[in-house]
Amino acid sequence: MPPYKKTDRRSSQPRTGASHGAPKGAGSRSPKHRGFRDEAPAAGKKARWTADDRAARGRDTFGTRDNARGGSERGGSAGRTERPNWEPRGKDARRTEREWDNRSRAGRREDDRPRRDYDDRPRRQFDDRADRADRPRRDFDERPRRQFDDRGDRAERPRRDFDRDERPRRQFDRADRPRRDFDRDERPRRSFDDRADRPRRDDDRPRRQFDDRADRAARPRRDLDERPRRQFDDRGDRAERPRRDFDRDERPRRQFDRDERPRRSFDDRAERPRRDSSYYPSRDEKPAFNAQDDVVLERLQADAIQASDVEGVTFGDLGLGGNIVRALAELGAETPFPIQAATIPDVLAGKDVLGRGRTGSGKTIAFGAPLVERLMQLWAEQGKSGGKRQLGRAPRALILAPTRELALQIDRTVQPIARSVGLFTTQIYGGVPQGRQVGALQRGVDIVIGTPGRIEDLIEQGRLDLSEVVVTVLDEADHMCDLGFLEPVQRILRETSEGGQKLLFSATLDKGVAQLVDEFLVDPAVHEVAGEDQASSTIDHRVLVIEHRDKPAIIEQLADREGKTLIFARTRAFAEMLADQLDDAGIPAVSLHGDLNQSRRTRNLAQLTSGRVNVLVATDVAARGIHVDDIDLVIQADAPDEYKTYLHRSGRTGRAGKQGTVVTLIPRQRQRRMGDLLQRAEIEADFVPAIPGDQLITDLALAASAPEASDEV
DNA sequence: AAAAAAT
Known part of the structure; x- marks a missing residue:
């Protein structure tokens, strides 16, 4: 080769x-670049952060890119101290400190943790710092109630009143461990019998002390009722808002044929360019629709499975063997979901398959289970015995995912299925040492699950041989065809066995996959589930039209609730800033984005999964595929640019038939664009003007936790 | 803009 x-x-x-x-x-790792993180020096700087340094960082400004660049560029507030020369500046400074914060969070008791300081709050005196323990407790209750209607005077706002010490203990001693009593739609029980294949704990990090931070979730709710109601003097300009009462039946199906249908004349929007993002190649630049796409469309509609077709069907009926059926049952999959019933027979028949199923509809099992069975069949046909691990045998199946977290999650489902018949899986993704991954490959692996970068890396190093891969799965296939992913994916697919079976899955599978289909798939079967429109969705969509400067306060008000909340931000910096701000406001929050190292990414996601923290602020790294039970509120701090992104982000809630709420915050000038996007997503949502303190916001947050009340909001 | 490989 x-x-x-x-x-x-x-x-x-x-x-x-x-x-x-x-x-x-x-993401660069060179010390010259902003993505650089040097763990050891960062740790060494711990003690050098003085109170004034922390104050210099500033927390008042928020949400604009300029502000995100760091404290030294911001408008000052009283008492600012310049950072010493040797201190990191700008984003690096912020990140370093955030890491520092995280470390201290992980290992310290509440009283040991350095107190944060905020520019927007009265400065504290630190001269008594040495004998903290002896200081009398500050009496928070004497402070005036927080008012939201005078936010302009941030400097004068009092701290919010919460008293940590009076909060009840959580009856929840499971700390970091993922819950295992989840509704087991896609996620398997963890199997502990092959720890070697699982990512190693980051052992250089101090063991967590389980302090009482988690108790903060139970902190008393702020009483918003006392605040004066605002009058909406801007309610009059409804004309600016997009029409929402459009006739659903008139709208064409959102299918593979978008470009072929005539543009609808729909208000004035028809004349505007449809695309919001300059990131995606313009349709007009692409070759015109060809016959191949028509075939895809036709087959897609022809193969829409009805939920009623699945009644009474078992996994065994679909052709899966007993061991696999039992493994599925242990994963909580007793009977097949429609998308699974649709795709499993075709995968077993060796056909190429395109599968489209709503977010949370069980796609992982739809390809994972038949893939394992198919490998066993092929093995039997070749007269080889299963179950015995042949040293160094090359993988025969490959599953590609766009993010590491998703690859990990897929493995958690596929691995127990594979092990039930004696097959081995391994994860191949970046951000962790490659040694263990290579070791697993050398011992022999049947199914590789990973992300493109590390897979290419290991291929280049000659440590991964895909030439015997006869089944390849692309999860989130349309995303894998986006700029930046497509070419690596193509290169990887070309490394697999020629004529090998290809399975492409996504909730938003569209003609964007045509390039891959043309090159790699032969006469694919196309499946979708009938009736999966938004009308049958369990998600309630709201759009809050806000002033940009109110964004932080509104997010805080929305996230101040009991249930799990996932917040999406457009940039890593903003995600980090929001998590910081919420945390500072007494709402425990963690972040998930590409500026964090992998161990923290994994840990922060696990904190949400376990319920140790109820708020996760993420970039679109978490938009697709990630399953966390019981996220009942998704907040889009920044509106997405693409309707598909909206669908995937909102699909983190309302999974497996549960209720969910999605709240998107937009400035007034974005209403038209947002209406456009929602139309393409076939979602109907109310546009409501909102300012911090509105009862509506509190009601929304509460209703998300108590779905039965959501009708009233 | 994010993501995906490190060096």
């Missing part, structure tokens, strides 16, 4: 030498 080069047909330039050394942006 010739050495693997990351080139493709369009670009003959090998990715070596200068192109590797060239400075890169986000």
Whole structure:
């Protein structure tokens, strides 16, 4: 086999030498670049953060990109101290400190943790810091109630009144462990018998002390009722708001045929360019629709399975063996969901399959279970015995996912299924040492589950051989065809066995996958589930039209609730800032984005899963595929640019038939664009003006936890 | 803009 080069047909330039050394942006590991993180020095700086340094960081400004660049550029507040020269500045400074905060959170008791300081709050005197323990407790209750209608005077706002010490203990001693009594739609029980294949704990990090931070979830709710009601003087301009009473029946199906239908004349929007994002290649630049796409469309509709078709059908009926059926039952999948019933027979028949099923509809099992069974069949046909692990045997199946968390999650479902018949899986993704992954490959693995970067890396190193891969799955296949993913994915697919079976799955599978379909799939079967429109969804969609400056306060008010809340931000910096702000406001929150190292990404997600923290602020790294039980509120702090992103983000709630609420915050000038996007997503949502303190916001937050009350909001 | 490989 010739050495693997990351080139493709369009670009003959090998990715070596200068192109590797060239400075890169986000995620770069060079000390010169913003993504650089040096764990040891960061840890060493701990003690150097003085109260004034922390104050210098500033927390008042918020939400604009300029502000995000760091304290030194911000408008000052009284008492600011310049940071010493050796201190990191700008984003690096913020990140360093955030990491520092996280470390201290993980290992310290409440009283040991350094007190945060905020520019928007009265400065504290620190001269008594040495004998904290002896200081009398501050009496928070004497402070005036917080008013939301005078937010302009932030500097004068009092701290909010909550007294940690009076909060009840949680009856919940399970700390970091993921809950296992979840509704087991897709997620398997964890199996502990092959720890070797699982990611290693980050052992250089101090063991967590289980302090009482988690108790903060039970802190008393602020009483918003005392606040004066606002008058909405801007309610009059309804004309600016998009029509919402459009006739659903008139709208064409959102299918593979978008470009073919005539544009609807729908208000004035028809003339506007449809695309919000310049990121995705313009449709107009793409070749015109061809016959192949028509075939896809036709087959897609022809193969829409009705939920009623599945009644009484078992996994065994679909062709899965006894061991696999039992493994599925242990995962909580007793009977097949429609998308599973639709795709399993075709996968077993060796056909290429395109599968489209709503978020949370069970797609992982729809490809995972038949993939395992198919490998066993092929093995039997070749007369080889299953169950015995042949040293160094090359993988025969590959599952590609766009994010590490998703790859990990898929493995948690597929691994127990594979093990039930003696097959082995391993995860191949970046951000963790490759040694264990390589070791697993050397011992012999049947199914590789991973992300493109590390997989290509190991191929280049000659440590991963995909030439015997006869089944390849692309999860979130349409996303894998987006710019930046497509070419690596193509290169990887070309490494697999020629003529191998290909399975493409996504909730938003569309013609964007045509490039892959054309090159790699042969006469694919296309499946979707009938009746999966938004009208049958369990998600309640709201759009709050707000002033940009009110965004933090409104998010705080929305997130101040009992249930699990997932907040999406457009950038890593803003996600981090929001998590910080919520945490500072007494709402425990963690973040998930690409600027965190993998161990923290994993840990922070686990904190939400376990319920140790109820609020996760994430970039779109969490938009697709990630399953966390019982997220009942999704807040989009920044509106998405693409309708698909909206669908995937909102699909983190309302999973497996449960109730969910999605609240999207937009400035007034974005209403038209947002209406457009919702129309494409076939979602109907009320647009409501809102300012901090509105009862409506509190009601929304509460209703998300208590769905039966949601009708009243 | 995010994500996906490290060096």
